[in-house]
Amino acid sequence: MKKLFFISILSTLLLITACGPDEDLDPGYDLTGINYNPKTHVIFSDPDFPTVPNFPIMEIPSDNPLTVEGVYLGRMLFYDPILSADSTQSCSSCHHQENAFAEPLSVSVGIDGIAGTRNAMPLFNLGYNPNGFFWDGRSASLEVQALEPVENPIELHENWDNVQAKFRRSPMYREQFRKAFGIENSNEIDKELAAKALSQFMRTMVSWRSKFDKALGNAPYSGLRPVLTEQEDTGRQLFIRELGGAADTAPVSNGGNAECQHCHQTSGLFTNNSYRNNGLDFANNFDDFVDKGFGMVTGISADNGKFRTPSLRNIELTGPYMHDGRFETLEEVLRFYSEHIKSSPNIDSNLGNKIPGVGFSDAQIQAIIAFLKTLTDDDFINDPQFSNPF
Numbered sequence: 001m002k003k004l005f006f007i008s009i010l011s012t013l014l015l016i017t018a019c020g021p022d023e024d025l026d027p028g029y030d031l032t033g034i035n036y037n038p039k040t041h042v043i044f045s046d047p048d049f050p051t052v053p054n055f056p057i058m059e060i061p062s063d064n065p066l067t068v069e070g071v072y073l074g075r076m077l078f079y080d081p082i083l084s085a086d087s088t089q090s091c092s093s094c095h096h097q098e099n100a101f102a103e104p105l106s107v108s109v110g111i112d113g114i115a116g117t118r119n120a121m122p123l124f125n126l127g128y129n130p131n132g133f134f135w136d137g138r139s140a141s142l143e144v145q146a147l148e149p150v151e152n153p154i155e156l157h158e159n160w161d162n163v164q165a166k167f168r169r170s171p172m173y174r175e176q177f178r179k180a181f182g183i184e185n186s187n188e189i190d191k192e193l194a195a196k197a198l199s200q201f202m203r204t205m206v207s208w209r210s211k212f213d214k215a216l217g218n219a220p221y222s223g224l225r226p227v228l229t230e231q232e233d234t235g236r237q238l239f240i241r242e243l244g245g246a247a248d249t250a251p252v253s254n255g256g257n258a259e260c261q262h263c264h265q266t267s268g269l270f271t272n273n274s275y276r277n278n279g280l281d282f283a284n285n286f287d288d289f290v291d292k293g294f295g296m297v298t299g300i301s302a303d304n305g306k307f308r309t310p311s312l313r314n315i316e317l318t319g320p321y322m323h324d325g326r327f328e329t330l331e332e333v334l335r336f337y338s339e340h341i342k343s344s345p346n347i348d349s350n351l352g353n354k355i356p357g358v359g360f361s362d363a364q365i366q367a368i369i370a371f372l373k374t375l376t377d378d379d380f381i382n383d384p385q386f387s388n389p390f
């Protein structure tokens with residue numbers, strides 16, 4: 001029931017946004033029971049945001065409810081190179097819908113052709129993450145995060161005063177900011193409102209329609225439920241299998257107590273959104289890590305070398321992998337967990353007890369990869385409500 005409710009809201013959004021910002025709002029849906037205010041056009045707000053089975057409740061800040069116009073403005077901003085100094089790049093230059101909003105480069109390259117040190121992260125289910133954004137967690141909220149790429153010298157390399165001036169000169173943006181935030185004077189257009197609109201758009205980017213979700217058989221898929229193949233299901237069992245745990249009796253061959261689910265979960269978001277050291281690099285002490293990651297943000301040396309656990313949803317589409325894009329393929333990632341886990345003082349205990357690796361067979365590696373590919377959400381990457389509105 002809840003899921004149907006959620007779909008109708010997503011489709012409502014889609015219908016409305018597909019009309020463009022200038023048309024009258026006629027969602028063509030019975031909005032009874034949905035938290036929709038025709039005066040403000042607020043479509044849903046905390047705590048009534050619809051829930052996907054196995055997902056936590058999305059926390060939406062009370063000063064930035066999702067509105068049809070706000071989401072649409074955010075979508076425009078996401079795709080418009082007006083945010084970059086030389087009008088060549090937008091958010092979408094590094095966050096491609098066909099890659100679940102990641103990009104197929106190990107590290108991102110900004111408008112000046114300078115490469116950064118981090119792999120572009122995929123963008124979905126961000127509204128469910130209360131635990132900080134970026135690989136190292138340096139932004140506490142989406143609203144704060146959305147300000148960063150514009151001024152980052154290796155991203156859009158622009159300054160917000162210029163961007164504000166560009167918006168205020170543009171009749172299209174003057175009108176759209178007015179509609180989204182009810183402002184009366186174009187001088188009120190500022191970076192905070194732009195960041196709010198971008199955040200609204202990003203909160204609507206929910207990925208929950210993969211083969212795996214459908215196989216769980218929740219409504220509305222109960223009638224046409226796909227079944228995991230034998231190999232995919234073996235991969236699923238390996239994924240959750242624990243040393244000595246109940247799942248250790250799973251009907252798979254010896255070895256391969258992968259325990260992936262401690263950090264990547266078995267359903268829902270496929271991440272615990274926490275910061276962990278998964279044993280990528282050898283370190284004698286906390287100062288040894290080249291990229292200090294979470295430790296730079298907390299100032300606690302025991303957090304050096306920890307990074308945010310990524311969701312494994314859409315993982316087939318988001319390579320290269322890890323914070324620095326060091327692995328090109330999922331096979332390389334699985335070989336790493338199988339044979340190349342490195343020791344360091346703060347390696348997570350779920351992996352520290354397995355150095356140099358879990359010891360998968362080739363067939364087990366292929367099975368886990370087959371399972372991971374069931375997390376690909378084609379509906380999400382083809383959903384027109386997240387595509388370029390221009």
Ligand code: HEC
Pocket residue numbers: 078083089090091092093094095107108109110111116118119120121122123126132133134135136145146149150154155156198202
């Ligand atoms: C030059 C490429 C580039 C551009 C342009 C860019 N990003 Fe990113 N984005 C990245 C990289 C790289 C990361 C990871 C950075 C890090 O962790 O240090 C990232 C991370 C993010 C995250 C964090 C996701 C998470 O799970 O924590 C969000 C959200 C995001 N970008 C949104 C945007 C928005 C909105 C824009 C446009 C205003 C934008 N990005 C422009 C490359 C880019």
Ligand code: HEC
Pocket residue numbers: 239258259260261262263264275276277278280306307308309310311312315318320321322323324330333337348349350351358368
């Ligand atoms: C101790 C927690 C933990 C465990 C257990 C764990 N991972 Fe990870 N995983 C992480 C973290 C943290 C990262 C990101 C590390 C980085 O980039 O520095 C990661 C990254 C990944 C990535 C790359 C994601 C991306 O977007 O780049 C894949 C794929 C992956 N893990 C799969 C697995 C599989 C399969 C297992 C079980 C064999 C597993 N992980 C076990 C914490 C864990």
